[in-house]
Amino acid sequence: MGRNKDEYQLNGLLDRGCSFEGKLMFDGTVQINGDFKGEVLSDGTLVVGAEARINARIQVDTLIVDGTVEGLVEAKRKIELHRGSRLIANIVAPALVIEEGALFQGQSQMVEEGAASSRQRAGGGTQKGEGESPIYADEGEDSLMM
Numbered sequence: 847m848g849r850n851k852d853e854y855q856l857n858g859l860l861d862r863g864c865s866f867e868g869k870l871m872f873d874g875t876v877q878i879n880g881d882f883k884g885e886v887l888s889d890g891t892l893v894v895g896a897e898a899r900i901n902a903r904i905q906v907d908t909l910i911v912d913g914t915v916e917g918l919v920e921a922k923r924k925i926e927l928h929r930g931s932r933l934i935a936n937i938v939a940p941a942l943v944i945e946e947g948a949l950f951q952g953q954s955q956m957v958e959e960g961a962a963s964s965r966q967r968a969g970g971g972t973q974k975g976e977g978e979s980p981i982y983a984d985e986g987e988d989s990l991m992m
Contacts, residue, residue, distance in 0.1 A: 857873060857876060866882050868884045881898070895912055908922075909924075918937075919936070920939070921937070922960050923960075925939045931945075932948075932949045940960075
Protein backbone atom coordinates (compact mmCIF):
# COMPACT_ATOMS: atom_id res chain seq x y z
CA MET A 847 0.00 0.00 0.00
CA GLY A 848 1.74 3.16 -1.13
CA ARG A 849 1.47 5.31 1.96
CA ASN A 850 3.12 8.68 2.33
CA LYS A 851 5.56 8.45 5.27
CA ASP A 852 4.15 11.61 6.89
CA GLU A 853 0.52 10.64 6.21
CA TYR A 854 0.29 8.71 9.48
CA GLN A 855 2.53 10.67 11.85
CA LEU A 856 1.79 9.28 15.33
CA ASN A 857 0.15 11.36 18.05
CA GLY A 858 0.00 8.48 20.54
CA LEU A 859 1.19 4.92 21.13
CA LEU A 860 0.16 2.01 23.35
CA ASP A 861 3.19 -0.23 22.92
CA ARG A 862 3.88 -3.96 23.30
CA GLY A 863 3.67 -5.20 26.86
CA CYS A 864 1.00 -2.61 27.71
CA SER A 865 -2.70 -3.28 28.14
CA PHE A 866 -5.57 -0.86 28.62
CA GLU A 867 -9.29 -1.20 29.22
CA GLY A 868 -11.61 1.76 28.75
CA LYS A 869 -12.51 4.50 26.30
CA LEU A 870 -9.89 5.98 23.95
CA MET A 871 -10.54 9.28 22.20
CA PHE A 872 -7.85 11.03 20.15
CA ASP A 873 -6.99 13.41 17.30
CA GLY A 874 -4.60 12.52 14.50
CA THR A 875 -3.11 9.02 14.45
CA VAL A 876 -2.70 6.54 17.31
CA GLN A 877 -1.01 3.15 17.10
CA ILE A 878 -1.79 0.26 19.42
CA ASN A 879 0.80 -2.52 19.65
CA GLY A 880 -0.42 -3.95 22.98
CA ASP A 881 -3.79 -5.15 24.27
CA PHE A 882 -6.87 -2.92 24.33
CA LYS A 883 -10.46 -3.61 25.38
CA GLY A 884 -13.21 -1.02 25.32
CA GLU A 885 -14.21 1.72 22.94
CA VAL A 886 -12.27 3.86 20.44
CA LEU A 887 -13.78 7.10 19.13
CA SER A 888 -11.90 9.41 16.78
CA ASP A 889 -12.03 11.37 13.55
CA GLY A 890 -8.43 10.23 13.02
CA THR A 891 -6.59 7.05 12.11
CA LEU A 892 -6.16 3.99 14.32
CA VAL A 893 -3.19 1.77 13.43
CA VAL A 894 -3.26 -1.73 14.93
CA GLY A 895 0.27 -3.16 15.14
CA ALA A 896 1.12 -6.75 14.26
CA GLU A 897 1.25 -7.90 17.91
CA ALA A 898 -1.84 -5.95 19.03
CA ARG A 899 -5.02 -7.60 20.28
CA ILE A 900 -8.08 -5.35 20.37
CA ASN A 901 -11.60 -6.20 21.50
CA ALA A 902 -13.62 -3.04 21.07
CA ARG A 903 -16.32 -0.94 19.52
CA ILE A 904 -14.36 1.27 17.12
CA GLN A 905 -15.50 4.45 15.34
CA VAL A 906 -12.70 6.15 13.41
CA ASP A 907 -11.99 7.84 10.09
CA THR A 908 -9.50 5.14 9.00
CA LEU A 909 -8.57 1.78 10.52
CA ILE A 910 -5.31 0.09 9.50
CA VAL A 911 -4.91 -3.45 10.84
CA ASP A 912 -1.76 -5.55 11.05
CA GLY A 913 -2.79 -7.37 14.28
CA THR A 914 -6.08 -8.73 15.64
CA VAL A 915 -9.32 -6.78 16.08
CA GLU A 916 -12.64 -8.17 17.37
CA GLY A 917 -15.91 -6.32 17.95
CA LEU A 918 -17.80 -3.68 15.98
CA VAL A 919 -16.03 -1.33 13.57
CA GLU A 920 -17.23 1.78 11.80
CA ALA A 921 -14.92 3.82 9.57
CA LYS A 922 -15.83 7.07 7.83
CA ARG A 923 -13.19 6.63 5.11
CA LYS A 924 -11.76 3.09 4.96
CA ILE A 925 -10.56 -0.08 6.63
CA GLU A 926 -7.27 -1.67 5.52
CA LEU A 927 -6.37 -5.25 6.44
CA HIS A 928 -2.72 -6.10 5.84
CA ARG A 929 -1.22 -9.56 5.36
CA GLY A 930 -1.36 -11.56 8.61
CA SER A 931 -4.08 -9.38 10.18
CA ARG A 932 -7.33 -10.71 11.65
CA LEU A 933 -10.57 -8.70 11.74
CA ILE A 934 -13.44 -10.56 13.40
CA ALA A 935 -16.13 -7.92 13.43
CA ASN A 936 -19.21 -6.48 11.86
CA ILE A 937 -18.15 -3.42 9.92
CA VAL A 938 -19.58 -0.28 8.31
CA ALA A 939 -17.28 1.57 5.90
CA PRO A 940 -17.23 3.08 2.41
CA ALA A 941 -14.07 1.14 1.48
CA LEU A 942 -12.54 -2.15 2.60
CA VAL A 943 -9.05 -3.16 1.43
CA ILE A 944 -8.04 -6.75 2.19
CA GLU A 945 -4.54 -7.91 1.27
CA GLU A 946 -3.92 -11.55 0.46
CA GLY A 947 -3.18 -13.40 3.70
CA ALA A 948 -5.49 -11.24 5.84
CA LEU A 949 -8.56 -12.72 7.55
CA PHE A 950 -11.95 -11.01 7.72
CA GLN A 951 -14.84 -12.76 9.43
CA GLY A 952 -18.12 -10.94 9.96
CA GLN A 953 -20.65 -8.86 8.12
CA SER A 954 -19.90 -5.73 6.16
CA GLN A 955 -22.07 -2.82 5.16
CA MET A 956 -20.74 -0.39 2.57
CA VAL A 957 -21.86 3.23 2.75
CA GLU A 958 -20.86 6.42 0.97
CA GLU A 959 -17.65 8.03 2.27
CA GLY A 960 -18.38 10.14 5.34
CA ALA A 961 -21.91 8.72 5.58
CA ALA A 962 -21.20 6.16 8.30
CA SER A 963 -23.45 7.03 11.19
CA SER A 964 -22.34 7.39 14.78
CA ARG A 965 -24.13 4.12 15.54
CA GLN A 966 -23.99 0.65 13.99
CA ARG A 967 -26.99 0.51 11.64
CA ALA A 968 -26.66 -2.93 10.13
CA GLY A 969 -29.16 -5.44 11.41
CA GLY A 970 -31.15 -2.85 13.34
CA GLY A 971 -31.25 -3.04 17.10
CA THR A 972 -27.46 -2.87 17.43
CA GLN A 973 -27.45 0.78 18.34
CA LYS A 974 -25.81 1.68 21.61
CA GLY A 975 -27.66 4.12 23.79
CA GLU A 976 -26.15 6.58 26.26
CA GLY A 977 -24.96 4.97 29.45
CA GLU A 978 -24.82 1.45 27.99
CA SER A 979 -21.65 -0.59 28.22
CA PRO A 980 -19.59 -1.13 25.05
CA ILE A 981 -20.30 -4.30 23.11
CA TYR A 982 -17.40 -6.75 23.02
CA ALA A 983 -16.89 -9.96 21.13
CA ASP A 984 -16.96 -12.97 23.42
CA GLU A 985 -14.01 -15.31 23.02
CA GLY A 986 -14.99 -18.20 20.82
CA GLU A 987 -18.24 -16.57 19.74
CA ASP A 988 -18.85 -17.17 16.03
CA SER A 989 -21.63 -14.68 15.47
CA LEU A 990 -21.27 -11.05 16.47
CA MET A 991 -24.25 -8.80 17.18
CA MET A 992 -26.14 -9.41 13.93
